[in-house]
Amino acid sequence: MNYKRLETFVWVASLGNFRKAAERLHTTQPAISARIAGLEEELGVKLFEREGGSSPITLTSKGKELLPYVEKILYQTEQLRKRAGLSKAYSGVLRLGVSETIVNTWLPDFLSRLHKDMPNLDVEMTVDISANLTTSIKDRTLDLGLLMGPISEPNIVNRDLCTFSLSWVASPKLDLPDRLLYLEELAKWPIITYARATKPYVEINQKFRELDGPPAHFFASTSLASCRSLAIDAVGIATLPNIMITKELEAGSLRKIRAVWTPNDLTFTASYSDEPFNPLAEVATNIAVISAQEYQQKQSQEAS
Structure with a gap:
């Protein structure tokens, strides 16, 4: 079964909009429509109700039934990649939001590690205050934020990075x-x-x-x-x-x-939405945690 079609189905279901899904997946709206139509034909069911106009696209009853299965397939696919050590196979665009304190400390090391582990990945970076980055994480305009956190939302994953006095x-x-x-x-x-x-x-x-x-x-x-x-x-x-x-x-x-x-003190977290599952953000977060911890250890050694 075509991975891109399954991924597109999950993002359209999550965002309720073909245009937003196209922006998220860095393709065109007709391409999104074609993927969904192809998946519906392959499965022999209608997945979305398309009312037109400004109304959000909603899942049919069959779409709601199938969504958890598709999410599980995507998740298990990423787990297989991880166990096989296929981080170099990751491609696409990571939309990264960064607080300026991080920019002035360990961001260069993080980006170097990220490129080494995922050389086929492009990064679109936004430097802004944490309040604005938080909003962008919640509405999924950004994939990952390195910010003053945590973000208190049920679907947001927060990983501790560092604390600065x-x-x-x-x-x-x-x-x-x-x-x-x-x-x-x-x-x-x-x-x-x-x-x-x-x-x-x-x-x-x-x-x-x-x-x-x-x-x-x-x-x-x-x-x-x-x-x-x-x-x-x-x-x-x-x-x-x-x-x-x-x-x-x-x-x-x-x-x-x-x-x-x-x-x-300022406490920073790596924060991202895990609905739908976001493998790029998860892998990048693991790298950010290592970069932040090693930076603080180095600074502590130099201070002592």
Whole structure:
């Protein structure tokens, strides 16, 4: 039985739309229609109700009955590939969403490993804040997200990747006192931090709103590299992952600020939807876990 036809059946059933299935499978809508028609002819049953217009395509009663069997066939096919060590046989496109903290740390190693294990795979990468990546994972616009997680949805698989601690940093040009500082003292300068709608921004903003006195001013950015540059140029005080400021601290262009409160650590996960079963995301996630763990081990060894 034709694998592509079975795969197409599952994706159309999941997305309820030929156009979306075509985008997901990187083909044309007529090709999707032809595959479904061919499968229906081969099985001798009607799988979908096609009402036309903007109405979603729905499964017939026979389609609902057969869907679990087809999903099982696809799953077992991937398990066979895995046991046979056929990762090099994977092809297609992996739509990858990445948080910028990952971009600035172990992403290059991950992509190198991914290409080595799956040389026939293409990657379409989106760098964005975790909130937007989460939305794209839920609506299956992305196959896999390396983001601040986890995503709390029943059909989302979350695998732990790494945890990064944060510190307050500033340029020596600001001449801040070398002692424990209250947040009211930090609020005299712009607070340079993560973009709005991110967990760190929400946490930091809430903490500063609790203070008496004039409100703090925030310079929020989706680019952590820009935040680091602004801090180096003495524009304000930044909160950044320690992993991103090692060289700047050694060079003296930034110094850590001791404060009475520091934001919580950032926890990252590899998250993807397993409905329908997504073998590319699963294999890529395993590689991401290895890359993240080895990166953190290396950083711990260098620190000690």
